[in-house]
Amino acid sequence: SAPLLAVRDLERHYPVTEGLLQREVGRIRAVDGVSFTVERGETLGLVGESGSGKSTTARTILGLETPTAGKIFFEGNDIDDLSGAAERAFQRRVQLVVQDPDEAFNPRMTVGEAVAEPLALHGMDDADRRRAIVTDLLERVGLAAADSERYPHEFSDGEKQRLAIARALVVDPDLLVADEPTSALDARVEAEILGLLADIREAYDVSILFISHNIDIVRRFCDRVAVMYLGELVETGPTDAVLSAPAHPYTRLLLDSVPSLDPTDRGLPEPLTDTVPDPADPPTGCRFHPRCRSVIQPDGVDLPTDTWRAVAAFRFTLDAEALPDGLDDTAAVRE
Numbered sequence: 001s002a003p004l005l006a007v008r009d010l011e012r013h014y015p016v017t018e019g020l021l022q023r024e025v026g027r028i029r030a031v032d033g034v035s036f037t038v039e040r041g042e043t044l045g046l047v048g049e050s051g052s053g054k055s056t057t058a059r060t061i062l063g064l065e066t067p068t069a070g071k072i073f074f075e076g077n078d079i080d081d082l083s084g085a086a087e088r089a090f091q092r093r094v095q096l097v098v099q100d101p102d103e104a105f106n107p108r109m110t111v112g113e114a115v116a117e118p119l120a121l122h123g124m125d126d127a128d129r130r131r132a133i134v135t136d137l138l139e140r141v142g143l144a145a146a147d148s149e150r151y152p153h154e155f156s157d158g159e160k161q162r163l164a165i166a167r168a169l170v171v172d173p174d175l176l177v178a179d180e181p182t183s184a185l186d187a188r189v190e191a192e193i194l195g196l197l198a199d200i201r202e203a204y205d206v207s208i209l210f211i212s213h214n215i216d217i218v219r220r221f222c223d224r225v226a227v228m229y230l231g232e233l234v235e236t237g238p239t240d241a242v243l244s245a246p247a248h249p250y251t252r253l254l255l256d257s258v259p260s261l262d263p264t265d266r267g268l269p270e271p272l273t274d275t276v277p278d279p280a281d282p283p284t285g286c287r288f289h290p291r292c293r294s295v296i297q298p299d300g301v302d303l304p305t306d307t308w309r310a311v312a313a314f315r316f317t318l319d320a321e322a323l324p325d326g327l328d329d330t331a332a333v334r335e
């Protein structure tokens with residue numbers, strides 16, 4: 001049967017305009033040809049540095065952005081073709097949890113009202129029933145029924161994220177898109193929220209698209225991982241396979257940039273210091289090649305690395321077939 005979610009050749013470009021006439025002078029290729037699936041019951045990690053296009057991908061899936069090109073399928077149906085009840089069902093069945101829970105809450109609404117709001121929006125008119133569902137859910141996410149009378153500012157950041165998760169869950173979704181849901185939290189609270197999400201995916205059988213810049217959290221939390229760089233996926237596959245033997249040098253760089261949890265490994269993480277290229281003018285060939293430590297010179301060539309990179313970048317525009325090792329510009333996909 002069709003996967004729960006299938007993203008096919010998705011592009012979201014933002015025009016760069018100039019002058020009073022808003023003449024288009026370029027395009028930021030925020031998402032530039034991305035394909036992946038999320039199966040029922042699965043957690044897929046989408047990982048990459050800041051600016052790689054993770055949130056834009058998420059927002060496009062939720063219908064908050066219009067794709068420049070490409071398609072999104074939910075249970076095999078093109079979401080563009082949905083209307084009426086089918087469209088509302090899609091809007092109910094895919095829910096977003098963002099990094100900053102304050103975005104999800106109106107400071108003047110009690111959290112009980114806020115968590116119940118999606119129920120009313122999706123047609124549940126019975127206020128008593130809404131209240132009963134919300135109190136239940138508050139306890140499920142580790143808060144108290146009485147908390148529903150309180151206001152958002154009375155809660156800690158971790159508690160607010162629990163409330164945001166409750167608000168996303170209240171309409172019984174099949175897919176949670178969690179965009180860095182723990183990035184703003186300290187390590188202890190982060191672990192608590194990850195524990196809660198793990199409980200919830202078990203109890204409610206919900207799939208999760210888990211967006212993170214932290215490959216170590218993805219390792220602990222996700223069944224499969226998709227690694228994103230400058231608008232493209234460089235590698236997709238089962239988490240263990242990808243992280244124990246990364247096929248793409250960018251994945252290796254991400255792995256080397258987090259502290260090892262292995263106590264016998266004394267190597268210090270290598271910080272990601274070099275800058276990410278401009279997404280309005282991405283490098284030709286493999287977009288990672290200007291930062292790649294595995295750029296390999298062909299036999300008989302002996303140039304300083306930077307010079308070779310420049311040559312290689314030029315070469316790719318002429319001959320995309322014959323790329324040396326480490327410069328493969330086709331994403332390595334191991335499904």
Ligand code: ATP
Nearest residue numbers: 014028030049050051052053054055056057213279
């Ligand atoms: P982060 O880890 O910082 O959240 P991200 O991977 O979520 O990063 P996006 O927010 O998707 O990245 O941004 C991808 C690129 O698109 C960035 O270069 C960003 O500046 C650009 N971008 C995002 N939204 C817009 C917009 N509305 N208009 C113009 N450019 C945008």
Ligand code: MG
Nearest residue numbers: 054055056179
């Ligand atoms: Mg983001």
